[in-house]
Amino acid sequence: MIVFPKSFLFGTATSSHQIEGNNKWNDWWYYEQIGKLPYKSGKACNHWELYKEDISLMHSLGYDGYRFSIEWSRIFPKENEIDENALNKYREIIELLLERDITPNVTLHHFTSPLWFMQKGGFAKEENLKHWEKYVEIISEILEGVQFVATFNEPMVYVMMGYLTGYWPPFVKNPFRAFNVASNLLKAHALAYSILSGMVKVGIVKNIPIMIPASENEKDKKAAKKADNLFNWSFLNAIWEGCYKSAFGTYSVLESDVDFIGINYYTASEVKYSWNPLRFFFEAKLADLSERKTQMGWSVYPEGIYKAITAVSRYEKPMYITENGIATLDDSWRIEFIVQHLQYVHKAIEEGYDVRGYFYWSLMDNYEWKEGFEPRFGLIEVDYETYERKPRESAYVYGEISQKKEISEELIKKYGLKGL
Numbered sequence: 001m002i003v004f005p006k007s008f009l010f011g012t013a014t015s016s017h018q019i020e021g022n023n024k025w026n027d028w029w030y031y032e033q034i035g036k037l038p039y040k041s042g043k044a045c046n047h048w049e050l051y052k053e054d055i056s057l058m059h060s061l062g063y064d065g066y067r068f069s070i071e072w073s074r075i076f077p078k079e080n081e082i083d084e085n086a087l088n089k090y091r092e093i094i095e096l097l098l099e100r101d102i103t104p105n106v107t108l109h110h111f112t113s114p115l116w117f118m119q120k121g122g123f124a125k126e127e128n129l130k131h132w133e134k135y136v137e138i139i140s141e142i143l144e145g146v147q148f149v150a151t152f153n154e155p156m157v158y159v160m161m162g163y164l165t166g167y168w169p170p171f172v173k174n175p176f177r178a179f180n181v182a183s184n185l186l187k188a189h190a191l192a193y194s195i196l197s198g199m200v201k202v203g204i205v206k207n208i209p210i211m212i213p214a215s216e217n218e219k220d221k222k223a224a225k226k227a228d229n230l231f232n233w234s235f236l237n238a239i240w241e242g243c244y245k246s247a248f249g250t251y252s253v254l255e256s257d258v259d260f261i262g263i264n265y266y267t268a269s270e271v272k273y274s275w276n277p278l279r280f281f282f283e284a285k286l287a288d289l290s291e292r293k294t295q296m297g298w299s300v301y302p303e304g305i306y307k308a309i310t311a312v313s314r315y316e317k318p319m320y321i322t323e324n325g326i327a328t329l330d331d332s333w334r335i336e337f338i339v340q341h342l343q344y345v346h347k348a349i350e351e352g353y354d355v356r357g358y359f360y361w362s363l364m365d366n367y368e369w370k371e372g373f374e375p376r377f378g379l380i381e382v383d384y385e386t387y388e389r390k391p392r393e394s395a396y397v398y399g400e401i402s403q404k405k406e407i408s409e410e411l412i413k414k415y416g417l418k419g420l
């Protein structure tokens with residue numbers, strides 16, 4: 001049996017655009033409608049209407065934390081128009097969670113932005129940060145009782161997908177713009193930190209893929225280090241250093257801080273040397289570490305969560321696993337995934353690493369961005385025709401872990417890794 005500290009939070013995570021439905025004022029919605037994205041989010045999980053049921057469900061399943069995001073474009077559908085109803089609804093969501101002893105962990109930006117903001121150049125233009133500040137100020141009014149607020153979800157994924165590979169909105173492929181956007185996100189974080197600090201604990205959520213060299217060759221090892229730096233550390237370092245050292249030079253950003261770091265961990269990348277300066281002298285692809293692949297084509301590599309924790313501990317801040325999950329139709333594989341990753345989280349805690357919570361991605365099946373509705377990450381199954389929710393076996397197993405703050409010997413025997 002493994003036992004977690006009594007105060008350890010076991011929660012689940014979601015994001016606004018992926019579950020709410022009808023988020024018609026943001027950039028993703030726009031590109032979905034004009035056919036530049038393969039799938040339309042439509043009503044998504046219809047959570048905007050079913051939020052009460054969803055909160056009751058997570059309560060009855062025994063989860064004590066919930067990470068969700070506020071949709072900026074719902075609060076400001078137009079530049080100078082605040083939707084008070086939307087603001088009140090988020091306040092109601094917070095209150096419902098607090099009433100049920102579920103600790104809310106609020107994210108202010110999870111990939112989507114208001115369309116009007118993007119039409120003005122979004123985070124590529126520093127002068128637009130005044131709009132972000134206004135949004136944060138408004139949100140600060142509904143946070144009573146909330147302890148944790150993360151400014152950005154996976155800022156480097158946002159930069160890479162939207163501005164470097166051009167795979168996601170706004171479909172830009174321009175490394176100069178990409179690093180400029182990253183530097184403005186750092187400034188935006190600092191501005192939000194100064195507005196919210198003292199009121200709540202302010203953090204940032206960073207995806208930490210483990211970078212594995214393709215071979216023992218020195219060149220590949222160096223390439224992996226470079227990728228690690230570029231993707232993982234240069235962004236986080238800049239928060240305290242007040243300057244962002246990108247591949248194209250140094251940007252000065254505002255010095256700031258965080259009260260916690262959220263780690264999103266899914267899998268590892270394999271990195272090899274490339275001669276191509278336009279690729280920053282490395283090539284990265286999904287690492288092939290397990291025979292079975294998830295619906296996303298990802299390997300399962302539980303040890304990676306331990307590596308991510310030990311690496312992020314360099315900042316000496318409390319850490320939360322803000323996302324970790326698997327897209328699969330095989331729910332017993334999901335249970336195995338959770339048990340094995342939690343074994344490694346527990347190992348880290350035993351060794352003294354300051355990890356204070358784990359949020360499974362995701363509470364329920366949802367709109368998986370460019371991959372649409374096929375990948376099933378949920379503890380709860382969603383029927384996209386009736387919007388009926390059906391907890392899977394994993395939802396109950398995870399609930400029991402959450403309630404008891406322990407993983408039973410029986411679960412470890414059946415699903416766990418030996419010798420951990």
Ligand code: BGC
Pocket residue numbers: 015018153154157207264323361368369
């Ligand atoms: C994102 C989520 C996404 C999940 C699974 C994370 O990178 O924050 O929005 O659904 O990964 O792909």
